[in-house]
Amino acid sequence: MPSFTDPDTTIDAFHRGRFFLVQQKRGAHRAGMDALVLAAAVPRDFSGLAVDFGAGAGAVGFAVAARCRKASVLLVERSTEMADCAERSIAHPGNSALASRISLLVADVALTGKARAASGLADRSADFVLMNPPFNDGRDRATPDTLRREAHVADENVFEDWLRSAAAVLKPRGRLALIARPASLGPILSALAGRFGGAEVMPIHATADRPAIRLVVRAVRGARGVPSLMPALILHEQADKRFTPRAEAINAGEASLFMD
Amino acid sequence: MPSFTDPDTTIDAFHRGRFFLVQQKRGAHRAGMDALVLAAAVPRDFSGLAVDFGAGAGAVGFAVAARCRKASVLLVERSTEMADCAERSIAHPGNSALASRISLLVADVALTGKARAASGLADRSADFVLMNPPFNDGRDRATPDTLRREAHVADENVFEDWLRSAAAVLKPRGRLALIARPASLGPILSALAGRFGGAEVMPIHATADRPAIRLVVRAVRGARGVPSLMPALILHEQADKRFTPRAEAINAGEASLFMD
Numbered sequence: 108m109p110s111f112t113d114p115d116t117t118i119d120a121f122h123r124g125r126f127f128l129v130q131q132k133r134g135a136h137r138a139g140m141d142a143l144v145l146a147a148a149v150p151r152d153f154s155g156l157a158v159d160f161g162a163g164a165g166a167v168g169f170a171v172a173a174r175c176r177k178a179s180v181l182l183v184e185r186s187t188e189m190a191d192c193a194e195r196s197i198a199h200p201g202n203s204a205l206a207s208r209i210s211l212l213v214a215d216v217a218l219t220g221k222a223r224a225a226s227g228l229a230d231r232s233a234d235f236v237l238m239n240p241p242f243n244d245g246r247d248r249a250t251p252d253t254l255r256r257e258a259h260v261a262d263e264n265v266f267e268d269w270l271r272s273a274a275a276v277l278k279p280r281g282r283l284a285l286i287a288r289p290a291s292l293g294p295i296l297s298a299l300a301g302r303f304g305g306a307e308v309m310p311i312h313a314t315a316d317r318p319a320i321r322l323v324v325r326a327v328r329g330a331r332g333v334p335s336l337m338p339a340l341i342l343h344e345q346a347d348k349r350f351t352p353r354a355e356a357i358n359a360g361e362a363s364l365f366m367d
Numbered sequence: 368m369p370s371f372t373d374p375d376t377t378i379d380a381f382h383r384g385r386f387f388l389v390q391q392k393r394g395a396h397r398a399g400m401d402a403l404v405l406a407a408a409v410p411r412d413f414s415g416l417a418v419d420f421g422a423g424a425g426a427v428g429f430a431v432a433a434r435c436r437k438a439s440v441l442l443v444e445r446s447t448e449m450a451d452c453a454e455r456s457i458a459h460p461g462n463s464a465l466a467s468r469i470s471l472l473v474a475d476v477a478l479t480g481k482a483r484a485a486s487g488l489a490d491r492s493a494d495f496v497l498m499n500p501p502f503n504d505g506r507d508r509a510t511p512d513t514l515r516r517e518a519h520v521a522d523e524n525v526f527e528d529w530l531r532s533a534a535a536v537l538k539p540r541g542r543l544a545l546i547a548r549p550a551s552l553g554p555i556l557s558a559l560a561g562r563f564g565g566a567e568v569m570p571i572h573a574t575a576d577r578p579a580i581r582l583v584v585r586a587v588r589g590a591r592g593v594p595s596l597m598p599a600l601i602l603h604e605q606a607d608k609r610f611t612p613r614a615e616a617i618n619a620g621e622a623s624l625f626m627d
Contacts, residue, residue: 290593292568293560296553307578308552310570310596318567319596333550336570336579339599 116192118199122360126169126202129195131188138166140342140358141286141321144311145239146170147357147364148284148325153178155234158276160216160269161185165193165209167237172205174360178235179208183228185215217268228276236273238285240265266291270298277328284325286311295324296334304330307365310339314346323364340364376452378459382620386429387461389452398426400602400618401546401581404571405499406430407617407624408544408585413438415494418536420476420529421445425453425469427497432465434620438495439468443488445475477528488536496533498545500525526551530558537588544585546571555584556594564590567625570599574606583624600624 117132121143130137146167149157154177159168162182172180184190190213197206214226216238224230242265266287273283283303287295289310299306303326310319319339342354349355356362376389381403390397406427409417414437419428422442432440444450450473457466474486476498484490502525526547533543543563547555549570559566563586570579579599602614609615616622 288593289568289596292552292594292596293556296556300553308549310599312598316598318598322596333548334552336549336552336582338572338575338577339570 116195118201120201121166122170122173124201125173125360126205127196127199128164128166128169129192129199130164131192138164140354141239142166143170143358143360144321144340144364145237145284145286145323146174147360147362148323149175149178149235149237149363150365150367151175151363153235155179156181156232157235157237158183158228158233160236160238160273161240162193162211163189163239165196165211167239168209169196169202169205170360171235171237172208180210181233182209182211183214183216184211185213187213216272217265219271223272223275228272230275231278233276233281234278235282235284236277238269238273238283240269240285240287242288242291266294266298270295270302274302274328279329281328282325283328284323286321286323289319289322292322299324299326303328305332306334307337308334309337309364312339312341314343315341317346325365337365376455378461380461381426382430382433384461385433385620386465387456387459388424388426388429389455389459390424391448391452398424400614401499402426403430403618403620404581404600404624405497405544405546405583406434407620407622408583409435409438409495409497409623410625410627411435411623413495415439416441416492417495417497418443418488418493420496420498420533421500422453422471423449423499425456425471427499428469429456429462429465430620431495431497432468440470441493442469442471443474443476444471445473447473476532477525479528479531483532483535488532490535491538493536493541494538495542495544496537498529498533498543500529500545500547502548502551526554526558530555530562534562534588539589541588542585543588544583546581546583549579549582552582559584559586563588565592566594567597568594569597569624572599572601574603575599575601577606585625597625 115132116129119128149171153175156179157171158181162168162184165182168180168182182193193211197209212227218226306326309323311321312319341351375392377392379388409431413435416439417431418441422428422444425442428440428442431438442453453471457469472487566586569583571581572579601611
């Protein structure tokens with residue numbers, strides 16, 4: 108059993124020290140701004156159960172629990188190694204104020220039907236589903252590291268599989284938020300069709316003058332509205348320079364991504 | 368034969384008087400900022416044949432001819448009443464510097480196969496296709512005017528039909544640009560798939576703090592690249608106030624929409 112002084116892990120502070128994550132030092136996908144931006148898609152006054160699909164070390168779920176005092180959070184992660192980090196994060200003394208509202212399920216969110224329910228992901232149980240699905244960015248092809256590959260290599264059908272599960276797990280009118288690369292916009296909109304409506308697509312740009320590096324999509328289970336393209340979030344004033352005020356507030360857990 | 372003093376039409380100046388359009392005074396879809404924004408998606412140094420699908424009175428094609436001195440333009444319009452306006456625009460003395468590079472085809476761009484070729488739209492003949500397809504905005508349901516309805520009421524399959532024709536008409540590596548509502552993003556990306564690559568999606572916002580009102584999509588026939596989300600164009604500094612400098616330059620025909 109790894110200890111809190113496990114030399115293979117780090118303990119990192121987020122939201123200005125409001126929560127801490129135990130993370131693999133090397134190889135595994137490490138949490139960063141993507142997770143904090145995604146968590147900020149949940150309105151601060153949200154109450155109910157938020158499920159973090161593919162939670163990794165738990166960054167998205169912890170950030171939701173830290174921002175939304177009335178939220179309960181279920182972290183769902185299939186990798187036992189990542190789930191071990193999440194479990195140790197829950198046990199970390201610095202998270203004692205949040206731990207009672209965070210639980211962990213080791214399961215594969217891509218399971219279907221009875222197998223998904225049997226794994227512990229009950230139909231119509233969640234008020235919000237969040238996901239930062241694995242993707243393959245070209246850099247990873249040069250770094251043959253098993254854990255990182257598992258976190259980043261996209262199944263071509265990842266959005267179809269994960270959004271089918273999200274639709275099943277959500278209550279009617281439950282909400283979804285995901286963060287992904289702009290390259291995935293087509294598969295995301297296809298997978299939303301017929302399941303979710305009222306999609307809000309927010310581009311995330313590193314700097315205002317360059318194409319978006321990510322997008323956040325939020326949508327409502329069973330709604331009928333057409334997609335909207337929201338005003339973008341710009342992360343940095345200039346390349347490799349400090350955060351914009353809005354990005355800094357999101358990084359600190361002090362701002363919502365959408366105007367709600 | 369209507370004359371230039373036809374009381375049912377107006378003659379409107381665009382690009383600070385660089386071209387003029389004869390337009391129906393009432394009822395028909397009248398050209399505006401959408402057409403000028405779309406035309407600005409063509410690089411100023413473009414040379415070759417640009418085809419304006421569903422050209423109406425010709426605003427997009429005229430704007431391309433005015434901006435791109437090496438471009439030839441083919442206006443394609445199925446409504447004889449709209450095509451009559453386009454023909455009179457070509458004949459207007461204020462357009463004499465452009466008229467030799469603009470031609471008109473009365474045809475339905477949604478035709479397929481041999482019927483499309485027989486109508487005059489030859490396969491692999493175009494270097495650029497532009498389209499501002501009809502759409503149904505809610506207001507039109509209350510205004511039962513035939514011409515306006517014809518211009519605005521969307522066929523559910525309009526993007527599939529028009530992009531299939533665009534793919535056929537374009538030369539390999541020929542380019543496409545369209546302007547549409549954000550609500551159509553899913554059908555657009557679906558219709559692009561397998562035909563076009565390297566899509567650049569640019570949101571167009573009336574003001575910076577509100578969701579996009581339009582999007583421009585540009586893509587390359589037969590390319591493989593994934594979609595990009597480009598920095599947005601903001602039209603107005605504040606609601607109902609003057610254009611931003613960039614929008615004013617595009618309105619005047621003096622700026623490109625993309626950084627090329």
